[in-house]
Amino acid sequence: MVTLIIFLFILSVLIVVHEFGHFIIAKKMGVRVEQFSLGFGKVLFRKKKNDTEYSLSAIPLGGFVKLAGDNLAEYSGKPDEYFSKAPGKRFWIIFFGPLLNYVLSILLFWMIFFVGYPTLSTKVGGLIDNFGAKEAGLMVGDKITSIEGEKTENWEDLQKVIYSKKGAASVNVSLLRAGKELSVKVKLKEEVLEDQAGQKHKLSLLGITPFDEIIKVRHGFGESFGLGLSKTWSLTIMTYKALGRLVTGSLSMRESMTGPLGIFFITSKAAQLGIIAVLHLMAVLSLSLAVFNLLPLPILDGGHIALLALEKIRGKVLSIKADDIINKIGLSFIMFLVIFVTYNDIVRNFGDKLAKLIK
Numbered sequence: 001m002v003t004l005i006i007f008l009f010i011l012s013v014l015i016v017v018h019e020f021g022h023f024i025i026a027k028k029m030g031v032r033v034e035q036f037s038l039g040f041g042k043v044l045f046r047k048k049k050n051d052t053e054y055s056l057s058a059i060p061l062g063g064f065v066k067l068a069g070d071n072l073a074e075y076s077g078k079p080d081e082y083f084s085k086a087p088g089k090r091f092w093i094i095f096f097g098p099l100l101n102y103v104l105s106i107l108l109f110w111m112i113f114f115v116g117y118p119t120l121s122t123k124v125g126g127l128i129d130n131f132g133a134k135e136a137g138l139m140v141g142d143k144i145t146s147i148e149g150e151k152t153e154n155w156e157d158l159q160k161v162i163y164s165k166k167g168a169a170s171v172n173v174s175l176l177r178a179g180k181e182l183s184v185k186v187k188l189k190e191e192v193l194e195d196q197a198g199q200k201h202k203l204s205l206l207g208i209t210p211f212d213e214i215i216k217v218r219h220g221f222g223e224s225f226g227l228g229l230s231k232t233w234s235l236t237i238m239t240y241k242a243l244g245r246l247v248t249g250s251l252s253m254r255e256s257m258t259g260p261l262g263i264f265f266i267t268s269k270a271a272q273l274g275i276i277a278v279l280h281l282m283a284v285l286s287l288s289l290a291v292f293n294l295l296p297l298p299i300l301d302g303g304h305i306a307l308l309a310l311e312k313i314r315g316k317v318l319s320i321k322a323d324d325i326i327n328k329i330g331l332s333f334i335m336f337l338v339i340f341v342t343y344n345d346i347v348r349n350f351g352d353k354l355a356k357l358i359k
């Protein structure tokens with residue numbers, strides 16, 4: 001039950017932030033907003049203020065902002081309608097939804113870095129055969145303090161420093177052992193590893209595994225903001241690289257995509273780890289929502305932006321018939337995607353149980 005509440009809270013926040021982006025800029029541009037709705041199904045709450053009806057429905061898994069005259073079939077030419085505005089103004093109305101999701105992601109990462117997050121320490125938990133660390137005499141329990149003079153405060157720092165030494169034959173490792181400071185020269189060995197996007201990289205390794213010791217890392221207010229920006233940017237690059245590999249077929253859709261059911265199971269795991277893990281999940285999902293919505297596909301924000309570019313080139317909007325066909329194609333594609341990822345999530349999370357039932 002707790003997982004369900006957290007899951008619905010995360011999705012609701014992401015949707016409200018996204019739709020608020022469209023809403024606030026539409027108001028700013030002088031477009032009348034007819035509806036601001038969260039969820040679907042039975043309406044639980046409805047209130048009209050000025051020209052806008054605000055509503056909350058029973059199933060908060062979606063939402064929308066209805067702008068006056070945002071459909072060519074109902075557009076009448078009034079000055080407060082969407083299609084009465086210049087393409088540049090309409091671009092900002094569309095773009096501000098994903099942009100606010102992106103801003104939310106930055107703010108959440110900023111908060112995580114400032115409040116503090118749990119991570120692995122630099123203590124050695126295991127030594128791998130035929131690698132430099134074991135040959136150099138490193139021992140389980142050694143705490144690595146720096147590599148080539150670069151401080152390593154946690155396991156992620158340690159990995160970054162080692163990976164940056166690509167091509168080097170060895171590195172000087174400073175460590176603490178039973179309270180004594182030691183310096184050891186360790187040979188590096190290159191191995192091919194996959195990143196989170198499934199891309200293979202040749203990396204230099206010491207040949208150690210982490211100790212099961214969790215530490216809390218905090219950063220200053222200003223530094224945390226910079227780290228939040230950096231984290232958001234690196235995840236954006238990684239996401240677009242993964243999308244590129246999906247298009248070329250070098251990354252499987254089945255392995256890399258998930259839907260609401262999959263997100264629910266991920267939320268369950270995050271909830272067990274604590275509030276920081278939940279905030280991290282929300283930040284990643286907010287960024288993913290922004291990136292996905294900006295894809296140039298019909299009915300997505302990116303598709304609308306692509307049509308605006310086409311309108312700018314042609315000097316006029318599409319015909320009602322063409323607009324209707326494009327929207328139907330886009331809706332069909334999204335429905336197919338929803339069915340695919342839901343089926344994929346069921347197989348991934350319940351595949352073994354279903355197989356036993358069939359037998």
